[in-house]
Amino acid sequence: MKKLRVILVGCGAISNAWFGAVKQRNDVELVGLVDLNREAADKRAAEHGLPGVQTGADLKAVIEKTRPDAVFDCTLPAAHVSVTTVALRHGCHVLGEKPLADTMPNARTMVAAAKKAGRIYAVMQNRRYMANIQALRRFLDSGEIGRITTVHCDFFIGAHFGGFRDHMKHVLLLDMAIHTFDQARYFMQEDAVTALAHEWNPPGSWYDHDASAVAVFEMTNKIVFCYRGSWCAEGLNTAWEAAWRIIGENGSVTWDGAHTFQAQVVTGRAGFVRERKDVEVPYDRTAGILEGHAGCIDEFIRCVQAGKIPQTVCTDNIKSLVMVHAAVESATGGRKVKCK
Ligand SMILES: NC(=O)c1ccc[n+]([C@@H]2O[C@H](COP(=O)([O-])OP(=O)(O)OC[C@H]3O[C@@H](n4cnc5c(N)ncnc54)[C@H](O)[C@@H]3O)[C@@H](O)[C@H]2O)c1
Structure with a gap:
């Protein structure tokens, strides 16, 4: 070729x-x-x-x-x-x-x-191409925990960049949350409908503007996605891929953003708290796929050569960007906004 x-x-x-x-x-x-x-x-x-x-x-x-x-x-x-x-x-x-x-x-x-x-205009969303993220997506697709109802994610890093980010407005939402929000869409396979967000700059922050945020998104299919994040959180940092709890009608799965998954599904039909059992999230760290930037570039090149459409094509990726800008608009205006 x-x-x-x-x-x-x-x-x-x-x-x-x-x-x-x-x-x-x-x-x-x-x-x-x-x-x-x-x-x-x-x-x-x-x-x-x-x-x-x-x-x-x-x-x-x-x-x-x-x-x-x-x-x-x-x-x-x-x-x-x-x-x-x-x-x-x-x-x-x-x-x-x-x-x-x-x-x-x-x-x-x-x-x-x-x-x-x-x-084709496609965007580098390198995290979609990580083996652990793909493992979680396959687990959710398997239907083991049932239909997804709620997604929680925590992103806490004490990041001392020392460059333009220290002076940037909405630094967390504009510069980082695109990765996390795109991950959320990738896991759920749903899009955001509304956003309600709050931003602040914690006392003692080394940023000029708000480096912490919470946001609640109503997604299609009635899923609620709750995001909590900060680039100004010292100690107990999460992974850059964030820590997740995804709740389905039949069980829940957590992922620490690195290599640890836990999942439980209910087995009992009666009782205050139903009987449940642990289930495995299949994940092969050594699967040898092209990860991160290499994976996204690989898909793009294959699609250009074959006349196909990559998953991070702009017509889809813009739906993740909409979440970022809706969160900023909501936080700035102090009200719930439509994601459009
Ligand atoms: N995918 C990821 O994980 C990830 C990580 C870091 C940065 N990024 C993104 O990568 C991009 C670049 O970030 P960076 O950290 O490399 O920035 P950088 O400042 O180190 O580099 C940007 C370069 O672009 C050049 N440039 C700017 N405008 C140009 C123009 N119109 N034409 C030609 N050159 C131009 C600058 O001279 C500079 O050399 C940003 O969009 C950033 O958000 C992505």
């Missing part, structure tokens, strides 16, 4: 995760590296042994020189709309870093641009 010709835009911190994944593949050829700071692109070309690659600061010019099939967008959220629409207008498929866009109007512009171009 013909190698996919790709330009990577945005040669900052996260680009290393992309180079690492691409280097493992023989069906991708990096033909261009772009960064507003051209030295960053040249540096990455040298670091990753890509002497023949075209580098530059202007995406359009590098596209016209190299005629790529796809663009990988690793720029900052505010630049996603311009990078993606330029790439789509030049007939390229796009896989871009989360979040899909910095604002909902920009997100809608990008979704419309992908439709008009007839190209």
Whole structure:
């Protein structure tokens, strides 16, 4: 099969995760590296042994020189709309870093641009490709705990970034919760209908703005999703994938966000608290799947080659972004809002 010709835009911190994944593949050829700071692109070309690659600061010019099939967008959220629409207008498929866009109007512009171009625009939601997350999803799909009624999740990390995040408004919801909310949609296979959220900055916080939040979402199929999170919580940190309790009509499952699952289903039909038994959540840590960035890139490339649609395609991923912006709107306005 013909190698996919790709330009990577945005040669900052996260680009290393992309180079690492691409280097493992023989069906991708990096033909261009772009960064507003051209030295960053040249540096990455040298670091990753890509002497023949075209580098530059202007995406359009590098596209016209190299005629790529796809663009990988690793720029900052505010630049996603311009990078993606330029790439789509030049007939390229796009896989871009989360979040899909910095604002909902920009997100809608990008979704419309992908439709008009007839190209795939998909988003890097790397957590969907982790073996433990997929194991939980398979367990829920098995129907063991019955129909899901309620999902709780806790995300608590004392994260001292020391960069732009320390000064960013709605830092937890805008920069992190997209991962957690997308995980929730992935587990439930449902979308959010309403959001009621509250944000605050705890006393002693090293952030300028609210770094803690709670949010309650009413989801389709009458499921309630309760989120509690903070990037300003010292001690007893959860995993970055959060700690979860999912309640079904016939039982519950918990997952610590790492490698520990527990599940129980009811067996008795009478009594104040019904008889129950432990059930196993099948999970193979050594299954050897492509995880994280490598998994998402793999699905994208296979879909481009086969004319299929990846699961993180913008038309679906925008439904996770809607949750983020609805939570911000709710917290700001102090009222329940529709997720639309
Ligand atoms: N998926 C994940 O787990 C994960 C983790 C960290 C960051 N991210 C996301 O990755 C993206 C980049 O984050 P980062 O930490 O690498 O940031 P960064 O600041 O380290 O790098 C961004 C780079 O993009 C370049 N850039 C900005 N605008 C540009 C434009 N219009 N054209 C070309 N280059 C441009 C900058 O010069 C910089 O080199 C963000 O959207 C962030 O949310 C995702």
